[in-house]
Amino acid sequence: MPALRIGIEMLSKKTSNTIAGIAFLSPNILGFLAFTTIPLIFSMILAFSNWDLTLHNMFHDDTIQFVGLKNFIQLFRERDFWKFLGNTLFLMMGAPFAIAGSLIAAILLNKDLKGKKSGIFRIILPGAILFVSCVMLTLVGMGAAALTIVIVGAVGMTLISGILFGQTVYRTLFYLPNFTSGVAVYILWKKLYSPQTGPVNAILEKPVAAVGNIVNATPSWVISAGEWLFLIIGLFILMKVLKSLFNHWKDGDLGTCGLGLSLVFAMMPFFFAILWAPSAAAKFAVPAIATAILVFHLARSLRTRDFPCTTWHGVGTGFMISMISLVPMFMLIGFAAAIANLPVLSADGLQPPEWLSNYDWAKPAIMIMGLWGAIGSNNMLLYLAGLSNVPPELEEAADIDGASPFQKFWNVTWPQLAPITFFIVVMSVIGGLQGGFEMARTMTQGGPWGSTTTLSYFIYNEGFATGRLGYSSAISWVLFIMVFSITMINWKFGSKYVND
Amino acid sequence: MKYIFVAILFVLIIATIGTVMVNKQTSSGKPVIYWVTDNNPARALQINTFQSWMKKKGYPDCELRLDTANRDVSKQVIQSVSGVGGDVMDCWSGGGDIMYFAEMGIMEDVTEDAKRLGFDPSKTFPSLEDDLKVGGKQYIFPCNVGASMYFVNCDAFKKFGLTPPPMTWDIAEFERRGKEFVEAANKGLERRQYFMAENIDMISTMRSYGNDVFNETLTRSRMTGEGNDGYMKALILNKKWIEVDHIIPSAAEVQSFSTDSGYGGATFQLFFKGNFAMVSTGRYALIQFRQFGKMDLDAVQYPNGGYPNTIIATRAALVYKGGKHKDLSKYFLAYLASEDYNMNIVNDGDSLPPNPEFTKTEEYLHPKDYPNEWKVHKKFAQDAVDISIVLTKSPFVANKRVYGYMDDARQAVLSNKQTPEESVAYCETRINEEIDRNLLEKPKLKPEYDRQVELQKKIDEYRKTGKKIPKDWISNPYHKKYYKDMGWLE
Numbered sequence: 003m004p005a006l007r008i009g010i011e012m013l014s015k016k017t018s019n020t021i022a023g024i025a026f027l028s029p030n031i032l033g034f035l036a037f038t039t040i041p042l043i044f045s046m047i048l049a050f051s052n053w054d055l056t057l058h059n060m061f062h063d064d065t066i067q068f069v070g071l072k073n074f075i076q077l078f079r080e081r082d083f084w085k086f087l088g089n090t091l092f093l094m095m096g097a098p099f100a101i102a103g104s105l106i107a108a109i110l111l112n113k114d115l116k117g118k119k120s121g122i123f124r125i126i127l128p129g130a131i132l133f134v135s136c137v138m139l140t141l142v143g144m145g146a147a148a149l150t151i152v153i154v155g156a157v158g159m160t161l162i163s164g165i166l167f168g169q170t171v172y173r174t175l176f177y178l179p180n181f182t183s184g185v186a187v188y189i190l191w192k193k194l195y196s197p198q199t200g201p202v203n204a205i206l207e208k209p210v211a212a213v214g215n216i217v218n219a220t221p222s223w224v225i226s227a228g229e230w231l232f233l234i235i236g237l238f239i240l241m242k243v244l245k246s247l248f249n250h251w252k253d254g255d256l257g258t259c260g261l262g263l264s265l266v267f268a269m270m271p272f273f274f275a276i277l278w279a280p281s282a283a284a285k286f287a288v289p290a291i292a293t294a295i296l297v298f299h300l301a302r303s304l305r306t307r308d309f310p311c312t313t314w315h316g317v318g319t320g321f322m323i324s325m326i327s328l329v330p331m332f333m334l335i336g337f338a339a340a341i342a343n344l345p346v347l348s349a350d351g352l353q354p355p356e357w358l359s360n361y362d363w364a365k366p367a368i369m370i371m372g373l374w375g376a377i378g379s380n381n382m383l384l385y386l387a388g389l390s391n392v393p394p395e396l397e398e399a400a401d402i403d404g405a406s407p408f409q410k411f412w413n414v415t416w417p418q419l420a421p422i423t424f425f426i427v428v429m430s431v432i433g434g435l436q437g438g439f440e441m442a443r444t445m446t447q448g449g450p451w452g453s454t455t456t457l458s459y460f461i462y463n464e465g466f467a468t469g470r471l472g473y474s475s476a477i478s479w480v481l482f483i484m485v486f487s488i489t490m491i492n493w494k495f496g497s498k499y500v501n502d
Numbered sequence: 503m504k505y506i507f508v509a510i511l512f513v514l515i516i517a518t519i520g521t522v523m524v525n526k527q528t529s530s531g532k533p534v535i536y537w538v539t540d541n542n543p544a545r546a547l548q549i550n551t552f553q554s555w556m557k558k559k560g561y562p563d564c565e566l567r568l569d570t571a572n573r574d575v576s577k578q579v580i581q582s583v584s585g586v587g588g589d590v591m592d593c594w595s596g597g598g599d600i601m602y603f604a605e606m607g608i609m610e611d612v613t614e615d616a617k618r619l620g621f622d623p624s625k626t627f628p629s630l631e632d633d634l635k636v637g638g639k640q641y642i643f644p645c646n647v648g649a650s651m652y653f654v655n656c657d658a659f660k661k662f663g664l665t666p667p668p669m670t671w672d673i674a675e676f677e678r679r680g681k682e683f684v685e686a687a688n689k690g691l692e693r694r695q696y697f698m699a700e701n702i703d704m705i706s707t708m709r710s711y712g713n714d715v716f717n718e719t720l721t722r723s724r725m726t727g728e729g730n731d732g733y734m735k736a737l738i739l740n741k742k743w744i745e746v747d748h749i750i751p752s753a754a755e756v757q758s759f760s761t762d763s764g765y766g767g768a769t770f771q772l773f774f775k776g777n778f779a780m781v782s783t784g785r786y787a788l789i790q791f792r793q794f795g796k797m798d799l800d801a802v803q804y805p806n807g808g809y810p811n812t813i814i815a816t817r818a819a820l821v822y823k824g825g826k827h828k829d830l831s832k833y834f835l836a837y838l839a840s841e842d843y844n845m846n847i848v849n850d851g852d853s854l855p856p857n858p859e860f861t862k863t864e865e866y867l868h869p870k871d872y873p874n875e876w877k878v879h880k881k882f883a884q885d886a887v888d889i890s891i892v893l894t895k896s897p898f899v900a901n902k903r904v905y906g907y908m909d910d911a912r913q914a915v916l917s918n919k920q921t922p923e924e925s926v927a928y929c930e931t932r933i934n935e936e937i938d939r940n941l942l943e944k945p946k947l948k949p950e951y952d953r954q955v956e957l958q959k960k961i962d963e964y965r966k967t968g969k970k971i972p973k974d975w976i977s978n979p980y981h982k983k984y985y986k987d988m989g990w991l992e
Binding site: 022025026052054055056057059060061062076192195196197198199200356357358359360361362449450451452453466467468469470 | 503504507575576579583584585602605606607608693752753754755757758759823824900902903906910913914916917918919939943944
């Protein structure tokens with residue numbers, strides 16, 4: 003009997019603890035159910051319906067009908083969808099740089115400055131930046147743009163505070179973009195990008211004009227050589243990527259379908275070159291050379307295969323390799339196109355870009371702003387936390403072995419940060435695909451000519467400009483499928499590298 | 503932890519009770535109607551006048567409260583279809599909101615009440631009738647009326663030894679004067695800081711060539727083909743005047759002005775400073791201009807390619823169909839037609855009063871504190887009557903889309919991504935595709951659409967043979983007026 007009593011008491015204590023726990027969690031659970039789970043399920047159902055606010059609401063008798071895949075078919079036939087998807091993916095190309103930036107920021111901020119009498123942060127770097135700031139002020143003629151002076155003054159103050167109070171000030175300031183209101187930041191950046199009076203162009207004006215003069219004085223063959231240099235570097239990367247993919251295939255790490263899919267992705271930038279490359283020679287020669295490289299690898303590798311595997315084996319590995327290579331290849335082709343266009347642009351004197359009001363520059367302008375925000379974001383905090391968890395004995399061992407700082411970073415720190423990098427990559431991809439709404443609405447209204455309209459802004463416009471909520475939900479779910487697929491690929495193959 | 507949790511819960515309950523008690527204290531016990539509008543300081547006076555007008559008329563006692571947090575159209579839509587819209591809501595007729603709201607069925611039909619209480623279309627500008635009614639039913643009444651013109655800062659012209667432009671001018675004269683102005687004003691400057699006009703009105707320019715975005719029956723967009731190139735001409739002029747003649751600033755040049763605050767943003771301040779010698783706007787801009795100080799003001803029409811015209815639009819009030827106090831809300835619309843309200847608008851300069859009768863008063867024509875504006879008032883009132891036409895809205899397409907596509911065409915041309923010919927053709931195709939899609943998704947529209955298509959065929963035949971056309975066949979407000987002015991109507 004006493005055992006039973008103790009049992010009942012224990013059970014009642016357990017039950018009471020469970021009830022207390024649920025009570026604590028209930029506000030959050032209820033909120034999650036009401037504002038996330040139920041709308042999520044509802045929107046999934048809506049995606050297959052014709053719900054249109056102009057037809058189906060409390061003032062109309064029309065009933066909502068299920069239309070199967072009609073919304074999705076309509077979406078894939080929609081010209082704007084592909085354009086806005088392209089914009090979203092273009093803006094996401096900034097993510098690797100943002101991740102690298104936040105890592106560098108974390109490494110810099112992880113340095114223990116206290117106790118060092120002449121650390122780089124305390125004297126050399128602030129001194130150098132202040133000196134550059136003074137030069138900049140002189141260049142822009144002191145009174146040319148009040149905002150420039152304000153910004154340079156703020157930078158100066160920051161550095162002085164840093165000298166006085168050390169690393170904490172920098173950590174706080176680097177994190178500032180993350181807790182500053184988005185809209186305020188966007189308006190500030192709009193001012194920074196102001197074409198004729200903004201500080202960005204005030205700084206760029208003279209160097210850009212100088213570049214223009216140099217370009218005008220440069221023989222056209224040198225410009226052409228510059229264009230080709232970037233294209234050749236791009237082709238070189240392609241060669242390496244193809245080699246890597248075929249090696250994976252030969253070693254049985256990549257199946258035939260995986261290889262085919264990866265090749266399509268890897269070759270993609272060079273077919274875009276047909277659209278982008280300004281010179282006729284490059285338009286045709288680059289895709290031709292890229293195709294020749296592919297044919298060469300095919301001819302060389304397809305004859306023998308050391309370790310066969312299933313058709314779809316390693317598809318993620320191939321996908322990851324080709325996707326990672328896409329960013330530099332696209333950028334190199336972009337640089338090549340920019341160089342080839344320089345003589346035309348410089349003919350009447352090269353001007354700094356018109357940023358947000360120019361179709362071609364609006365997206366890069368938003369990318370640069372995003373980069374600024376991302377460097378000082380939660381990613382930096384995660385990296386800071388990760389860096390503090392790197393076992394010091396590993397670094398000491400590397401020191402004893404005579405490793406250089408780079409070797410230490412590459413072989414000790416970086417592998418230790420792999421789980422954090424993986425998490426950041428996943429979150430950046432998700433954020434990148436879903437993002438862009440606030441920026442587009444505040445800074446550009448999606449223009450010029452839809453160049454900054456992202457999928458999230460497209461969803462909003464579809465939902466509220468026409469009232470087609472079913473269709474709008476379908477777009478949301480297509481976006482979700484994209485996010486989910488990429489995350490799954492990341493998870494499956496990225497986590498493998500992390501665990502390795 | 504449990505105790506903290508319970509304590510927080512307790513505090514929240516107390517706070518809830520407190521909030522309810524405070525709200526009870528502020529309640530007057532009278533029925534309350536909520537007016538969803540913008541946060542304009544003039545609203546306080548308008549509310550007071552409403553209360554006294556209700557009393558004077560012996561109408562039921564009620565309280566009018568402002569809701570300035572929900573003026574955004576997307577908020578209005580979501581709240582209205584969910585049954586919690588404001589009793590009276592402002593809506594802007596220009597962008598097609600009224601057609602959108604009407605399609606959703608959130609507006610109360612006030613046709614009969616308007617006749618009974620005296621706020622039917624005869625109490626406002628006749629050119630607005632097509633905006634007040636959808637499908638023959640009246641849903642709204644204007645709070646104020648805007649007919650757009652160029653406000654002219656005469657001092658900006660005189661400063662450079664130039665005479666201000668005439669009331670009516672053609673495209674060639676606009677260009678000639680524009681070139682003269684920018685050359686004289688920007689002489690010796692490092693970068694261009696002076697422009698004759700802040701922009702051109704693309705729709706009015708298109709219409710001045712005898713074209714509109716839709717055909718006579720609103721069944722198709724018609725912007726290409728022989729005799730329909732008005733929008734293309736407007737696009738070409740816009741690009742030329744920005745990039746070649748620099749009569750109007752580019753987006754980059756506008757962004758480069760560091761002024762960007764206050765109502766109307768940078769535009770009105772730059773107009774006051776003379777950087778823009780003319781701005782395209784309605785009479786409501788006077789509210790802001792009066793705060794800047796005295797300017798020698800005038801108003802002129804947009805340059806025309808043969809047919810002078812301007813756009814008339816209204817910030818109107820509608821009665822929410824799901825409202826608790828619909829009858830009281832209708833009195834508010836009647837108030838908008840009253841002398842008490844109209845004189846408020848006359849005195850504060852918030853555009854044109856809803857009732858054109860009040861534009862003939864001395865207070866409207868010659869406000870004693872603002873003699874610098876005296877050239878302006880009559881012209882705005884006159885143009886609202888003589889040359890104004892509402893923006894065309896088709897019942898077969900979401901009109902926000904239509905004007906969005908038209909603006910896309912403008913941006914595409916300015917970005918050198920499409921030629922004017924390509925952009926207009928693309929725009930027309932997109933609008934027509936949208937109409938086709940809408941007809942598929944809303945089969946209820948089809949019978950009326952087919953009827954209108956048949957009428958369109960007849961109109962086209964009559965036009966070919968030069969026969970006059972019955973007025974009833976035309977639903978497009980632009981074509982109604984254009985045909986009438988050309989003498990093409992029966």
